[in-house]
Amino acid sequence: MSRTLGGALLGTAMVVATLSCGALPAAADGEVNVYSLRQPFLIEPLLKAFTEKTGIKTNVVFAKDGVVERMKAEGANSPADIILTVDIGRLNDAVEAGVVQPVKSPTLNANIPESFRDPEGHWYALTQRARLIYTSKERVKPGEITSYEELADPKWKGRICTRSGKHDYNVALLAAMIAHHGEAKAEEWLKGVKANLARKPKGGDRDQVKAVSEGECDVALGNNYYYGAMLKNPEQKAWAESVNLVFPTIGGTKGTHVNVSGIAMSKSAPNRDNALKLMEFLSGDQAQEIYASADFEYPVNPQVKWSPVVESWGRFTPDDLALSAIAELRSTAVKVVDRVGYDG
Amino acid sequence: MTAEADAFSGAGPAPDLAAATPQDGRRRWHFAAAVAAGLVGLPVLAIAWTALFPSENIWPHLASTVLPGYVATTLLLMLGVGVGTFAIGTGTAWLVAMCRFPGQRLFGWALLLPLAMPAYLIAYVYTDLLDFAGPVQRLLRDVFGWSTRRDYWFPEIRSLGGATVMLTLVLYPYVYALARASFLEQSICVLEVSRTLGRSVWRALLDVALPLARPAIAVGVTLALMECLNDFGTVDFFAVRTLTAGVFDVWLRMGNAGGAAQIALVMLGFVILLIWAERRSRTRQRFHHTSSKLRPIEGLRLAGAKAWAATAVCALPVLLGFVLPAAVLAKYALFSSTAEWTPAFFRHALNSLGLSAAAATVAVMLATLLAYAARQRAGGIVRAAIRLASVGYAIPGAVLAIGVLIPFAAFDNAVDAFMRRSLGLSTGLLLSGTVAILVFAYTVRFLAVSLGAVEAGLGRVTPSMEMAARTLGHSPSATLRRLHLPMIRGSLLTGALLVFVDTMKELPATLVLRPFNFDTLATFVYQYASDERLEACAPAALAIVAAGILPVLLLARSVGQSRPGAKRGIDRPISAPSPNSN
Numbered sequence A: 001m002s003r004t005l006g007g008a009l010l011g012t013a014m015v016v017a018t019l020s021c022g023a024l025p026a027a028a029d030g031e032v033n034v035y036s037l038r039q040p041f042l043i044e045p046l047l048k049a050f051t052e053k054t055g056i057k058t059n060v061v062f063a064k065d066g067v068v069e070r071m072k073a074e075g076a077n078s079p080a081d082i083i084l085t086v087d088i089g090r091l092n093d094a095v096e097a098g099v100v101q102p103v104k105s106p107t108l109n110a111n112i113p114e115s116f117r118d119p120e121g122h123w124y125a126l127t128q129r130a131r132l133i134y135t136s137k138e139r140v141k142p143g144e145i146t147s148y149e150e151l152a153d154p155k156w157k158g159r160i161c162t163r164s165g166k167h168d169y170n171v172a173l174l175a176a177m178i179a180h181h182g183e184a185k186a187e188e189w190l191k192g193v194k195a196n197l198a199r200k201p202k203g204g205d206r207d208q209v210k211a212v213s214e215g216e217c218d219v220a221l222g223n224n225y226y227y228g229a230m231l232k233n234p235e236q237k238a239w240a241e242s243v244n245l246v247f248p249t250i251g252g253t254k255g256t257h258v259n260v261s262g263i264a265m266s267k268s269a270p271n272r273d274n275a276l277k278l279m280e281f282l283s284g285d286q287a288q289e290i291y292a293s294a295d296f297e298y299p300v301n302p303q304v305k306w307s308p309v310v311e312s313w314g315r316f317t318p319d320d321l322a323l324s325a326i327a328e329l330r331s332t333a334v335k336v337v338d339r340v341g342y343d344g
Numbered sequence B: 001m002t003a004e005a006d007a008f009s010g011a012g013p014a015p016d017l018a019a020a021t022p023q024d025g026r027r028r029w030h031f032a033a034a035v036a037a038g039l040v041g042l043p044v045l046a047i048a049w050t051a052l053f054p055s056e057n058i059w060p061h062l063a064s065t066v067l068p069g070y071v072a073t074t075l076l077l078m079l080g081v082g083v084g085t086f087a088i089g090t091g092t093a094w095l096v097a098m099c100r101f102p103g104q105r106l107f108g109w110a111l112l113l114p115l116a117m118p119a120y121l122i123a124y125v126y127t128d129l130l131d132f133a134g135p136v137q138r139l140l141r142d143v144f145g146w147s148t149r150r151d152y153w154f155p156e157i158r159s160l161g162g163a164t165v166m167l168t169l170v171l172y173p174y175v176y177a178l179a180r181a182s183f184l185e186q187s188i189c190v191l192e193v194s195r196t197l198g199r200s201v202w203r204a205l206l207d208v209a210l211p212l213a214r215p216a217i218a219v220g221v222t223l224a225l226m227e228c229l230n231d232f233g234t235v236d237f238f239a240v241r242t243l244t245a246g247v248f249d250v251w252l253r254m255g256n257a258g259g260a261a262q263i264a265l266v267m268l269g270f271v272i273l274l275i276w277a278e279r280r281s282r283t284r285q286r287f288h289h290t291s292s293k294l295r296p297i298e299g300l301r302l303a304g305a306k307a308w309a310a311t312a313v314c315a316l317p318v319l320l321g322f323v324l325p326a327a328v329l330a331k332y333a334l335f336s337s338t339a340e341w342t343p344a345f346f347r348h349a350l351n352s353l354g355l356s357a358a359a360a361t362v363a364v365m366l367a368t369l370l371a372y373a374a375r376q377r378a379g380g381i382v383r384a385a386i387r388l389a390s391v392g393y394a395i396p397g398a399v400l401a402i403g404v405l406i407p408f409a410a411f412d413n414a415v416d417a418f419m420r421r422s423l424g425l426s427t428g429l430l431l432s433g434t435v436a437i438l439v440f441a442y443t444v445r446f447l448a449v450s451l452g453a454v455e456a457g458l459g460r461v462t463p464s465m466e467m468a469a470r471t472l473g474h475s476p477s478a479t480l481r482r483l484h485l486p487m488i489r490g491s492l493l494t495g496a497l498l499v500f501v502d503t504m505k506e507l508p509a510t511l512v513l514r515p516f517n518f519d520t521l522a523t524f525v526y527q528y529a530s531d532e533r534l535e536a537c538a539p540a541a542l543a544i545v546a547a548g549i550l551p552v553l554l555l556a557r558s559v560g561q562s563r564p565g566a567k568r569g570i571d572r573p574i575s576a577p578s579p580n581s582n
Helices: A002-021 A040-054 A067-077 A088-096 A106-111 A168-181 A183-196 A205-213 A224-232 A237-241 A272-283 A285-294 A308-312 A323-328 A330-340 B003-009 B022-051 B059-064 B067-098 B104-110 B119-130 B135-144 B160-185 B188-196 B201-230 B233-237 B243-253 B257-281 B304-335 B344-375 B380-389 B397-423 B435-459 B463-471 B476-487 B489-505 B508-513 B521-529 B538-560 B567-571
Strands: A031-036 A057-062 A082-086 A124-136 A219-223 A243-246 A258-266
Touching (some): A031 A040, A040 A272, A040 B521, A067 A082, A067 A088, A067 B508, A088 A168, A124 A272, A124 A285, A168 A183, A168 A330, A205 A237, A205 A243, A219 A224, A224 A308, A285 A308, A330 B059, B022 B344, B067 B104, B067 B160, B067 B201, B067 B304, B104 B304, B104 B538, B119 B160, B119 B521, B160 B201, B160 B233, B160 B489, B188 B201, B201 B243, B201 B257, B201 B435, B243 B397, B257 B397, B304 B538, B344 B521, B344 B538, B397 B435, B397 B508, B435 B489, B463 B476, B489 B521, B521 B538
Parallel strands (some): A031 A082
Antiparallel strands (some): A124 A243, A124 A258
């Protein structure tokens, strides 16, 4: 019996090995290999449009953690052409690990404003996302909170929900606070926010809005596109409908804290030309419109119109703090979170 | 008479093997084991190497802020899961093996079912059920007229306590499977003697059966604890800040891979200490059954309230750990409008099944090599290498994946450089980014599981039988083939099935290491679940669970048959040694 079992196992293994050979990356013409930190269903419509337009096939690996380490280990032979990611910090990681190469392209420069790309062309932002305050329609009057700084006001005691202070999005916001106010003041602010928390930080951004709709808290922090995603999901629609959107200010007069999702070209890129085509395509009108209408993010390309849904949430002024400043202060911000014991 | 019994009683040594002297045979085994263990240990060594180059010394900051909390949380979680899995696993195993009560036969296999449920899935499901908007609290609010959370108290599922319960529910089957097999293998005589000498059923458990089963139970609890340490999905989702959380903060948020590797190594050291302490405390205890009385256990017939209490005790873990979460997933899959039933789904399922089968085969073959070599009077170096090879289980999957990548990619790049220089052609990455690296990673991760099962099986082959075989001129290889393998068949199957089920559920290493355009059921589920859309991936989640059921049933059967004299033994002459008993 053990022999038949072993044979069966081995047989299955061989079948799969054969099957999966079809999935192996090939450096053949007409392909581009993407390492993505973004979920496949978010980028699939974009890649599909790209393939339809250019005939270039796209191969994708999606992983949240460890992509940069994989590229580092694979070195000069890495099959990756493109790395797609959210958060300026992650883009910066890739640059610092030395796994990306600078790209110069008139098209990219025309499509993407200077503040949304690395001066040397190591990375390009593709979309912009705003970190919003969601307030309960029932229990918070419009205009009652207009800035991130007010989250530390004792009047919100026991009324605020956020996800973990260690999450990329909150770390970036805290890094922006440090840039505007200095480390000591930012730490005081975070202590104040912690004192106002209704519950221990947990879950994702949507969970916080859900908690507002359930009456557990009155004010939540969350990125803008989740609002659109919740409205689209029949199970989550009621959560979104229970809240108002606030585009808060930072540092007194500055606009709303924004972060980006972006793209960079792998240093090893075996399909360099195709990779460049993909980068240019994603910064162009068609792709930027998909980003805005399917994923509810803000296009970085100023010529592209916002989708009606996103437009209906209102225009806002983004904080003009350089993205590189946020990336640099990220490690400091994590340490502040630890010192405050925000998640504890 | 069965083939393996023939093989055993037919004493003549195979002519081709008779020439090899025993000593040479041993050396060859030691060498092969050291090489194999070294290969499997490479990722851990790569992590140790990374730990030598942190971008900054992370410890002063950690020690003055979050480290004490992380350590305390980790210890509490391990304590809770350790006690929980021990109590549920051993208690139900004893009831099912030694008592007769309603549903006893059913529970024999049903108690293994939670093994098919990934911890991250059960965590998602219970959060949906028990949080404020869930049906339980909604019902309570309706009944008592409460409206907001401030009106009443309800235990918070996303907490340390919740994580302990979730992990216990899916991990106790390790202890149950090994404890039950061990109870069943104990000769009825030992227990009968203890009863004759005036022990009650429960005293017999405490004084006789438990000490005899201790090695098996220790392996089960150790596996559960290691799983506890490598788990990131559940604790992250529940916002329980364990040392694992610290590893990821330092690695991803502070960009300090070296510092993260240091924390991972400290955790590893902790596990090694634990295993060492347990082994040391029983160094001088060694039991080999010397009676092969094959009469089936009569079993204590429980009656009335006692019988129903036993039924309830066995039913609860199955209901909570399997039936309820599977029912919730099924409801989502069938009735949610967002559930995704795509044809791609079958391709993912095929990938999962094939990888799991391959990993199970490799892990068991390797475990047999290592465990058997260790029995051939292996020296300290070989033994240390084997221990090193089996600690991968305690390392968080994503970190281990990086440890796997470093030596693989280095090998690929070295081959490529050599080929370019000598032949002028590039081979690129031969193994990285293929399914081969995945199978290797699973082997590294789950070798501890198969090794535990194989070692437990080999422990039951008495040295005297082995000596007899060697005296009769068998080489170590021939002895393994003709004596050990037939006797430990059940353990091999157990090991293979455990690795199979674990691989089906594996997520973090698969994410990082997989080839292009390649999904398993687990990665497919993850992309939706991580986006807070459990309903969308419910069909795939259900498929992971379903695919785990068949191996679990096979496992239950193999455990049930490890009872000496059970079924097959009855129509066999008493003189024929039955597999797994002596």
